[in-house]
Amino acid sequence: MLVSAFEEGCVADLNEIVGDLCAEGDVLDALVADLTDEQWAAPTPASGWTIAHQIGHLHWTDRASLLAATDTDAFAAQVAEAWKNPAGFVDEGADAEAARPARDLLADWRAGRSRLADVLRDVPPGTKIPWFGPPMSAASMATARLMETWAHGRDVADALGARPAPTARLRHIARLGVRTRNFAFDVHQLPHPTEDVRVVLTVPDGSVWTFGPDDAAQSVTGPAEDFCLLVTQRIHRSDTALTAAGADADRWLDIAQAFAGLPGAGRATTTTTEAGR
Template structure:
């Protein structure tokens, strides 16, 4: 199985897992708030639908993607929320059917991209494998928001390795968007998979080391949990600094989430 095939298979499985979570919801439950301020379950699925749709356009319709790009830059600070709001206003059954059809088409299109092809995006062009990884990361992260909103535990699977790998690769990006010079030396990452396997990146003798559960690491780099709520260890000043700005998603620095104790008090 090629790298693209493998990542797309995980993307499909992650989408199916989230689908299982929302498929049985009553229409009123789609209005359930999630941890993302102002976003309901419908907003979360609507955002994934919109982004999957634009990803499909980037693969299949260059002129159409340029139109989508121009529209987004017409409101660079608000187009993500506006798109989620528009999709969330649709009847839940229609929204769900559209998301299912669009993500299926996207999976088929991704595995058909010729090797070496760079796909246009809002940032630098990316390979099909990179686009699939980005879609998986978003599906996982927004799925976690949905699970939190519904008050159910999120399933822990080794599919998070795709998210963890993206978190490792985007280390310097987090420094860049925060206008901080990235360290010259690489970090060592030692993460325990949900299955118990040890996943590692970086040199054995690195001065800065990140250790802990891979699931927690993915919550950190997607900014779905506050650092205080994660069982992660950071050895070295640079790794400690990075832990406060870690971000694997595109865009300006994220605001992160409040500690769980603070959220409980507010409720």
């Protein structure tokens, strides 16, 4: 399950992030709106997950997010139940949703993500929303939902042979990927890097996004889309055009993970279809 692994305040305005979250959902909605039942059952790059599982998981997580933002006691009970099966509750939720009629799942996902957007916009400044990991601000939760919608949407697109064009919305995911660098080392039980890393990412319109000190001795450079795919574990490093200068930067690209939980399995090279979630 992709959820924000780092809470340190969001630079972007909450309304902007929620708007981008809605836009990312609309892109995915357009991909699945007219699918047949057979297409809903099509396998995706995530091992064992169909398109229905992908949408079902997004709906399950949107619903959990909504509960966390509106009923903390009920959400605490859900967390306690989930941790009875920490390695399997994500798959269980996806399985249950995927077993429903596609038209019902689609309608509920649409209603749920719309409701969540409205609720997040109204969260008072300074409020922390509980989660399966550390509590988050509304802006961080919206960023996490955008990251997950985009990543699972990419799995759906891959299953359908589609290729949505990268957009400026990737900046939210790229920023989160940078800010979770130490977290990736934590979950692999490795010491934090001792040096800063400069991240320089290019986007199709010719823009360049930069993160980190200008004078950092180590760096990561390459396409923004590749970086976002890597930190959400939707691509193997060897299948990207990313380059690293420096030992810490190089190691980071091997273990990058912008979502909470145990180390993800990652995605294998293009010769196989095994994928992390």
